[in-house]
Amino acid sequence: MVSSVPSSLSAQERAHLVQAVKDWAAANGLAIRPPPSIASQDVDPAGALAIHAPVTLFPSRFPRKCYNQAQSVQESYNELYARISSDEEFLSGLVSELADVDDFVAGLWKVHEKVKAEGYTQDLSLGLFRSDYMVHEHDSDLHVKQVEFNTIASSFGGLSAQTALLHRYLAETEYPLLQQGWKELDVPKSESVEVLARGIEAAFREYVRASNAPEGTVQRPRCVLFITQTGERNIFDQRHLEYQVEKSDPRIPVFRLPFAEVLEHTRVVEGAKRELIYTLPWSREWPQPSEYEVAVVYYRAGYGPGDYPTEEAWQARYQIERASAIKCPTILTQLAGMKKVQQVLATPEDVGGSSIHGRFITGLPDVSSLMGTFTNIYPMDTSPAGLEARKKATDAVLCQDYVLKPQREGGGNNIYRSAIPDFLKSIPETHWGSYILMELITPPPAENIILRNGQLEEGGIISELGIYGTCLWNKEKVLHNEGGGYLLRTKGDKSEEGGVAAGFGCMDSVRLVD
Known part of the structure; x- marks a missing residue:
């Protein structure tokens, strides 16, 4: 078993590293809201507390060639899923197979058909994607194999960037002081926040360019609207992206709105364009505006049935879908992230018969490398x-x-x-x-130490690499396509699930090795 931990780490060194990690995390926003098991509502009724995100003490060893393989195909994956999202006929066929047994998929499709019947007013789609991989060991050779492709609420762009900075900081200041001192580690930065923000900014600029009214027309200021879940614990991850978008020059206003409050604080201007208007929950007088025209809607909610407990929630999704704001994602793009799509793309031809590959991958760059990631x-x-x-x-x-x-x-x-x-x-x-x-997927055995809720967990681990990408497109062309940044999630090798927010995994970063 390959370990990412020095072989003779003493108790005193562990305690010192734990304190260094907790302090750095608090000072740099590598944080989450505490789970109820740590701070119940009685303990923290105002929701004022934050704790360090679960994180490894050391960056985990990761094969350089596998990391490079995953990074190299991201822009091809972006365009692949843009093409799939634009193929309503293909998605309709898959939805028809699932609608009778999956009420959630059926509900999303009904919203799409309702908007299609009255006519979509926005032909641009924005994707903030993340393609997740694990290292697969076969006959002593290592490759990355795709676990899934995320088309909605691709999280941890903010915390992943901070985790890489944490491990780079420790590599410069703390690891060399250990008894088994490490002088140099190859821990790449993660530019995930910048990549994701540039995607949102590209969509915002395109919306403004396409919708500027004639001179003399009164216009509301434009904004980006983050649609969030009520009681979100992973809020700091989202805030890092929000703050990065607001650094744009000129500044882009960003507002957060819980999905459950969409109908209360937004409305659609009926007409040919159907602008989505966001009204501040508090009253404001001139010269400060109280109403904004929403240029981009970015969903960090709405990806599962739990976000639609009532008919009003479905009405909220319909209201946004029919509006002219650029959606990240549209319903078609969200449905492109169905596991069924991944299955159709990856089913071996000798089992499934004719392949669907040619329908979507013709003309994509680096097709052989992309298909090499299929499992x-x-x-x-x-x-x-x-x-x-x-x-x-x-x-x-x-x-x-x-x-x-x-x-x-x-x-x-x-x-x-x-x-x-x-x-x-x-x-x-x-x-x-x-x-x-x-x-x-069968990754090679590895070890690390996880710091979770102030406690250490040491032993075997499994890691999953996520590569971020952004894409802005319509049916005719791709206007923006970029890949970059990464997330490494690590869990104990006895855990079946790896979600950090769900309490299974932790934040990690890659230590590239040849």
């Missing part, structure tokens, strides 16, 4: 490939090599290995088709 994924429907997958999923031995995934973003939704057969027995067989079966 084997199978449908769970009644097609030949699906029937073969069902045999594997229900077999007590064969299922050990697989994970079952629903069409969901966010951690905590997957079913692993031996739990798959019993789970499938617990749901109607007619619902099996809403899942995909994915071969487990």
Whole structure:
């Protein structure tokens, strides 16, 4: 097992590093709101407390060639998913397979069809993407294999950048002082915040350019609207991006609005354009404006059924979708992130028959490298490939090599290995088709120390690399396409899930090794 920790780290050195990490995290916004197990509402009724984000004491070793492979294909992935999002016919076919067994997918599609019937007023789409990978070891060779592609609420751009800065700081100041001192570590910076902010800024500028009214017309100031979840614990991650966008010259106003309050504080101006108007929750008098025209809507909510507990929530999504603001993402782009899409792209041709690859990848740069990141994924429907997958999923031995995934973003939704057969027995067989079966990726063994809620956890780890990308497009062309920055999430090797906000994983950064 390869360790990222010095072999003779003493208790005194551990305590010193823990204090250094906690102080740096507090001073630099590497933080989250505490979970109820740490600070209940009785303890912190005003929501004033913050704690360090769970983080490794050391950057984890990561193969340089795998890191470079993942970075090199991000712009191709951006354009690939822009093309998929623009192909309504393709998405419609997949949705039709899922609508009867997945109410959430069906609900999103109904909103799209309702807006389509009256006519979309905005042909531009913005994607703030993250492509997630794990290192796969096969016959002593290492490659990155894609775990999933995120098209909505691609989180941790802010905290990932700070984590890389933390480990770079420790490499310069603290690691050389250890008994087994390290003089140099190759820990790349993560420019994730800058990359994501440039995507939002590109969309904002394009909206302003395309919608400037004739001279003499009274115009409201434009803004960017972050749609958030109520009680968001991962708020500082979002704030880092918000503050970066507001550094633009001229400044771009950014406001945060809980998804549950969209109908209360926004409205659509009926007419050919259908501008989305955001009204400040508090009253303001001239010369300070109280109303803004929303140029860009950035969703950090709305990605799962829990965000739509009432019909009013669906009405809120419809209100934004029909407006002229550039959405990140549109409903079609969100649906492009379905696991079913990933499965269709990656299903081996000898199992699934004719491949859909050519429909989308023709003309993309670096196609062979991109396809090299695909791992084997199978449908769970009644097609030949699906029937073969069902045999594997229900077999007590064969299922050990697989994970079952629903069409969901966010951690905590997957079913692993031996739990798959019993789970499938617990749901109607007619619902099996809403899942995909994915071969487990087998990373090389590794070790690190995780600092979580002030306590150390040491042992085997598994890491997942995320590469960020931004894309602004319409059906005719791509106006902005950029990849860069990274996230490394690490979890104990006994944990099945890796979500940091969900309490499973932690923040990490890469220590590149040859």
